[in-house]
Amino acid sequence: MVDTRPNVEAVKNLRDVGLRPTRQRLALARLLFGHGNQHVTAESLYDGALASGIKVSLATVYNTLHQFTAAGLLRQVVVDSTRCYFDTNVAEHQHFYFEDTGEIADIPQTPEISGAPGQPGARINPIGLTDLPADMEISRVDIVVRLRSAG
Amino acid sequence: MVDTRPNVEAVKNLRDVGLRPTRQRLALARLLFGHGNQHVTAESLYDGALASGIKVSLATVYNTLHQFTAAGLLRQVVVDSTRCYFDTNVAEHQHFYFEDTGEIADIPQTPEISGAPGQPGARINPIGLTDLPADMEISRVDIVVRLRSAG
DNA sequence: GTAACTGCAAAACTTTTGCAACCAG
């Protein structure tokens, strides 16, 4: 049973990023942001929407994911060259990738691992990255720790 | 003009990893390993092969790239969820990804950035990665520094 | 009313697969 009451806050959030709060966007936003941090693919979100009785097309799911990403509500995670993952956690953090299952998980943040907040790449500086190509700046540093079962 | 003389060393290298040294594999190996480190996609290698007058099918290029990767001759680089890149440099190293052009470059190794040789993930340990999920071991740590033009 | 948005189906792409023909040893 999905709560379908209009959500004043969600409407405002969408407006704030310049997106018209349509039925589909509100429903997808509820699925994405109403259940803690998630890592979704277009297909998994589409399946979740259908399972919740939300009427939406796959093309709209793709559009919405990209619009939310452009608006800074989502972050794209590249770990697998056959699928696009989107992360509802847009804070600086890194990922575990489970090679056996294809699943993704956030690497839990510890005090030691944190860099200066809001500083892209701050966390990697301690390991010696100082020289960038001319006229280039860091957009983001992606770190994926790929895991396999031990033994 | 491509040198097409049989290459005793290349034949030996392929045999060493258990691959039969066929015309196509030798030609692709020459393209891949005869011109310094490279980052190729299946399509770019296929185009390069055609341009060099090598008769090979795209399916064989895919097969060969995966066989070479499984044999440890190549390493797969995941930076873009729409394409598979392969790197002829199989040593521990990280990549720049140029968001504007989609190109990849190795991050030049400096003494400060190097970790213990042959220790997967050794380089990232200094930034605090200590706790892994139960019964898991690190297969590899991928670090991609995504760059955009400054200004 | 109007521009933005959605849904559907088709198209575009990359990658994989199945199988007959081919070739290295």
Place this chain on the structure above:
DNA sequence: CTGGTTGCAAAAGTTTTGCAGTTAC
């Protein structure tokens, strides 16, 4: 010869596109 390889074409899977119809405001 014989099994591993190759080429082709078709299939599979994900993502994008074009356009008519719908919706938010």
